Amino acid sequence: MAHDATTTGTGNTELVRVATSESRFARYGLIGIALCFVALFLVLPLAAVFTEAMRNGPGEFFTVLSDPETFAAIELTLLVAVIAVPLNLVFGVAAAWAIAKFEFKGKAFLTTLIDLPFSVSPVISGLVFVLLFGSHSLLGPWLQSHGIQILFAVPGIVLATVFVTFPFVARELIPLMQEQGTSDEEAALSLGASGWQTFWYVTLPNIKWGLLYGVLLCNARAMGEFGAVSVVSGHIRGLTNTMPLQVEILYNEYNFVAAFAVATLLALLALLTLVLKSLLEMKYSAQIAASRRH
Amino acid sequence: MEVRVQNIRKEFSRFPALNDVSLDIRSGELIALLGPSGSGKTTLLRLIAGLESPTEGTVYFGNEDASRKTVQQRNIGFVFQHYALFRHMTVLDNVSFGLTIRPAGRRPSKDEIRKRALELLDLVQLSGLEKRYPAQLSGGQRQRVALARAMAVEPNVLLLDEPFGALDAQVRKELRRWLREIHDRTGHTTVFVTHDQDEALELADRVVVMSKGKIEQIGTPDEIYDTPNSPFVFGFIGESNILRVRVENGQLWIKEHSIGVSALGEADGPAQLYFRPHDIELLDGNGGCIAGLVAMTRRVAGTRHVELDIGAANSKVEIELPPEKVTSDHSRIAFRPTRWKLFRD
Amino acid sequence: MTARTAPLWQFRQPSVIPGFGLALGVTLSWLILIILIPLSGLAWRSSALGWGTFWTLATDQRTINALRISFGTAFVAALINVVFGVILAWVLVRYRFPGKRVIDAMVDLPFALPTAVAGIALTTLYAPNGWIGSLLTPLGIKIAFTPIGIVFALVFVGLPFVVRTVQPIMEEIDKEVEEAAATLGANRFQTISRVLLPGLAPAVLTGFALAFARGVGEYGSVIFIAGNLPYVSEIAPLLIVIRLEEFNYPAATAIAAVMLIISFAMLLIINMIQAWSRKRYGYGA
Numbered sequence: 042m043a044h045d046a047t048t049t050g051t052g053n054t055e056l057v058r059v060a061t062s063e064s065r066f067a068r069y070g071l072i073g074i075a076l077c078f079v080a081l082f083l084v085l086p087l088a089a090v091f092t093e094a095m096r097n098g099p100g101e102f103f104t105v106l107s108d109p110e111t112f113a114a115i116e117l118t119l120l121v122a123v124i125a126v127p128l129n130l131v132f133g134v135a136a137a138w139a140i141a142k143f144e145f146k147g148k149a150f151l152t153t154l155i156d157l158p159f160s161v162s163p164v165i166s167g168l169v170f171v172l173l174f175g176s177h178s179l180l181g182p183w184l185q186s187h188g189i190q191i192l193f194a195v196p197g198i199v200l201a202t203v204f205v206t207f208p209f210v211a212r213e214l215i216p217l218m219q220e221q222g223t224s225d226e227e228a229a230l231s232l233g234a235s236g237w238q239t240f241w242y243v244t245l246p247n248i249k250w251g252l253l254y255g256v257l258l259c260n261a262r263a264m265g266e267f268g269a270v271s272v273v274s275g276h277i278r279g280l281t282n283t284m285p286l287q288v289e290i291l292y293n294e295y296n297f298v299a300a301f302a303v304a305t306l307l308a309l310l311a312l313l314t315l316v317l318k319s320l321l322e323m324k325y326s327a328q329i330a331a332s333r334r335h
Numbered sequence: 336m337e338v339r340v341q342n343i344r345k346e347f348s349r350f351p352a353l354n355d356v357s358l359d360i361r362s363g364e365l366i367a368l369l370g371p372s373g374s375g376k377t378t379l380l381r382l383i384a385g386l387e388s389p390t391e392g393t394v395y396f397g398n399e400d401a402s403r404k405t406v407q408q409r410n411i412g413f414v415f416q417h418y419a420l421f422r423h424m425t426v427l428d429n430v431s432f433g434l435t436i437r438p439a440g441r442r443p444s445k446d447e448i449r450k451r452a453l454e455l456l457d458l459v460q461l462s463g464l465e466k467r468y469p470a471q472l473s474g475g476q477r478q479r480v481a482l483a484r485a486m487a488v489e490p491n492v493l494l495l496d497e498p499f500g501a502l503d504a505q506v507r508k509e510l511r512r513w514l515r516e517i518h519d520r521t522g523h524t525t526v527f528v529t530h531d532q533d534e535a536l537e538l539a540d541r542v543v544v545m546s547k548g549k550i551e552q553i554g555t556p557d558e559i560y561d562t563p564n565s566p567f568v569f570g571f572i573g574e575s576n577i578l579r580v581r582v583e584n585g586q587l588w589i590k591e592h593s594i595g596v597s598a599l600g601e602a603d604g605p606a607q608l609y610f611r612p613h614d615i616e617l618l619d620g621n622g623g624c625i626a627g628l629v630a631m632t633r634r635v636a637g638t639r640h641v642e643l644d645i646g647a648a649n650s651k652v653e654i655e656l657p658p659e660k661v662t663s664d665h666s667r668i669a670f671r672p673t674r675w676k677l678f679r680d
Numbered sequence: 681m682t683a684r685t686a687p688l689w690q691f692r693q694p695s696v697i698p699g700f701g702l703a704l705g706v707t708l709s710w711l712i713l714i715i716l717i718p719l720s721g722l723a724w725r726s727s728a729l730g731w732g733t734f735w736t737l738a739t740d741q742r743t744i745n746a747l748r749i750s751f752g753t754a755f756v757a758a759l760i761n762v763v764f765g766v767i768l769a770w771v772l773v774r775y776r777f778p779g780k781r782v783i784d785a786m787v788d789l790p791f792a793l794p795t796a797v798a799g800i801a802l803t804t805l806y807a808p809n810g811w812i813g814s815l816l817t818p819l820g821i822k823i824a825f826t827p828i829g830i831v832f833a834l835v836f837v838g839l840p841f842v843v844r845t846v847q848p849i850m851e852e853i854d855k856e857v858e859e860a861a862a863t864l865g866a867n868r869f870q871t872i873s874r875v876l877l878p879g880l881a882p883a884v885l886t887g888f889a890l891a892f893a894r895g896v897g898e899y900g901s902v903i904f905i906a907g908n909l910p911y912v913s914e915i916a917p918l919l920i921v922i923r924l925e926e927f928n929y930p931a932a933t934a935i936a937a938v939m940l941i942i943s944f945a946m947l948l949i950i951n952m953i954q955a956w957s958r959k960r961y962g963y964g965a
Contacts, residue, residue: 470962
């Protein structure tokens with residue numbers, strides 16, 4: 042009864058302190074430590090990006106951004122995301138459908154395989170495609186003779202990005218669809234709906250916010266991926282440089298303002314992602330999988 | 336230890352949960368706080384424990400004012416509805432916990448602690464399970480561990496919050512009897528909260544009936560059942576029937592019919608007649624009785640429940656008859672309450 | 681109705697829901713094409729090296745140092761994240777203070793911020809002439825371009841793993857358990873250290889493992905702040921990239937294989953501990 046109404050520390054009128062709260066001193070101490078840590082490791086780096094970009098005023102900031110190479114990097118980043126995210130969206134829905142709605146042998150193993158890219162270094166994710174398509178590989182000479190360029194070109198960048206962002210959508214949808222069970226679909230089927238109708242009118246509305254959540258995280262990683270893309274891209278300016286790679290090149294050329302200007306765009310993307318993510322969590326927490334990792 | 340609660344008031348963000356409650360608990364007594372949810376019974380228990388502090392009023396342990404003591408200082412034993420066992424500790428470590436965390440000066444030796452914990456596990460009939468983890472026990476076993484854990488600190492008073500609430504009916508009944516045995520053997524002053532009247536009446540030396548933040552009645556199970564002092568207690572404990580009657584010249588009347596019950600000394604005027612379904616006698620005849628038509632009959636275990644339409648009072652009552660007494664629908668039955676109570680509006 | 685005997689071995693349990701074949705087909709082909717073929721390429725290439733060559737490449741001093749730096753800094757960073765991550769999760773779950781919502785959302789920044797951006801930002805802060813670095817230089821403390829700088833970058837990328845693993849478990853702590861400890865005489869410190877934290881141990885361990893695994897493979901945020909001095913502050917992923925740029929594919933393959941083997945072995949151990957904990961205590965994370 043009324044347990045939840047227990048005053049957690051704010052009640053000054055209480056004769057004795059509530060048993061399950063810390064002293065005011067300990068509380069403020071812990072909050073202080075946490076805030077300092079967040080400021081030092083999260084807020085300051087973010088602030089540094091914006092400050093450094095505006096070091097020479099907004100005029101230079103915009104001049105730098107209108108550079109054609111930077112523009113090409115933005116275009117390439119968007120192109121890669123536009124290809125990679127839908128591919129993993131389709132895969133994620135299919136994988137979640139198979140894993141969450143059915144019981145079959147080897148299901149746990151399949152789930153582990155889907156998570157595999159999370160435990161592989163991004164550099165290794167790029168390396169495997171170099172080993173597969175490089176000139177010294179089995180496929181390399183054949184590809185070359187047919188004039189197909191995969192490495193150091195857009196296809197390689199897309200492949201590496203797809204590899205790295207592979208688990209995001211599936212990982213969000215599997216626990217969510219498992220939670221929801223199969224009774225809604227069985228009801229729809231019993232009322233005469235076809236398989237596609239069931240998916241379209243029953244399943245999809247149930248998972249749409251979780252799906253959006255997964256796509257959001259997938260997209261953030263796709264646009265921001267650095268290590269894997271760096272290995273397969275070849276760093277050809279204006280052609281195979283994505284935005285994160287452009288940041289690296291500009292920074293290594295000591296063109297700090299330009300590097301931070303491009304970084305600002307990526308930081309804004311990250312902030313937008315965080316805002317949308319928080320909104321989804323606040324408004325639709327029930328329709329998003331319980332596990333919020335990644 | 337004797338526990339006294341004096342003029343306690345407790346508000347949760349302006350909402351009064353307890354209003355001027357006083358209660359004397361005698362040393363060694365087993366007492367039940369009984370009431371519907373929201374009656375304040377759990378709040379009262381938590382106030383005695385020190386898990387809440389009162390907005391006004393005092394709690395005495397013996398002659399000592401305990402109100403300003405923290406829950407840790409009060410040395411009580413508290414058993415929670417959902418056991419609240421420490422799941423990363425073995426059964427033995429759970430029971431020993433209260434002793435092992437004592438400061439070095441007041442802490443018994445390791446062997447002593449182990450010995451006492453094993454004795455308690457023996458008392459609650461869990462010998463041999465000391466190495467198990469809570470997850471490996473059944474609900475009833477977990478609650479027995481919780482009780483042993485609470486008793487290990489030699490508490491001033493043992494407080495149990497709906498101790499059998501999470502268990503299924505069969506286990507509940509067993510544990511009920513068993514708790515009474517443990518109490519009789521150890522003699523701890525014990526207060527337990529329940530919303531189950533059978534549990535309270537069967538188990539407790541005295542029952543405290545609560546409603547809406549107030550104590551309605553305190554008494555032995557017999558007193559509570561046989562002489563409820565308010566319509567609430569009458570209605571909350573056991574089955575009851577209510578009829579609107581009129582008192583006139585020491586007699587009870589429904590409209591112009593006397594029902595053959597004399598209420599000498601009662602002032603004239605309208606009143607509510609309360610009686611239990613089994614406190615009746617069947618009558619033949621037309622005068623000096625309550626008569627009604629059978630609306631429905633149900634066989635419930637060893638008795639037959641008959642619902643009667645009392646045309647004169649324009650209401651329904653239910654009475655209990657021996658199962659041999661077969662009645663057909665719409666037949667007429669006349670009866671008179673043998674034990675009853677009048678309440679005025 | 682007569683009971684039909686179930687077949688002895690059944691690939692999947694019967695279900696009225698359609699689309700199993702299609703969904704599993706799409707999943708498996710995509711998985712094989714994108715993940716399994718490329719990864720098995722790596723396995724095949726490293727086995728083609730032969731045991732002797734592989735051993736020589738893997739035990740090259742520069743490689744060993746790079747692996748030691750990667751795993752060592754990731755371990756220290758994960759430990760730091762366990763301490764501060766648990767405090768941060770506790771503060772977010774238990775206390776109310778202005779700006780709490782924003783802080784809660786900010787915790788995910790390392791997931792959302794591209795690692796290259798994090799790398800140059802942290803370098804700007806901790807370089808000897810940077811915002812914080814310039815305050816520390818007079819004290820003789822150097823962070824950027826040393827292994828300490830690597831640890832700082834890995835603390836940044838690993839933080840959300842610990843917080844987001846521990847936070848939901850902390851939210852589920854039964855208040856009755858804390859009250860039970862208090863009624864038995866435990867003071868607040870004893871309740872937290874002997875009852876609450878041990879109960880969180882599986883979640884903390886999982887968070888540690890995730891942060892550690894991420895830290896070992898991390899590249900983008902580290903290379904700017906590390907200084908990349910061979911044998912001293914050169915991480916294993918960077919050495920892979922350097923070997924690739926030298927077209928020394930066998931060496932790159934060998935380092936990658938060693939990293940993968942160690943990482944998978946660790947994940948396996950963690951999973952076993954989790955399974956054991958679930959079996960024994962009835963909970964994991």
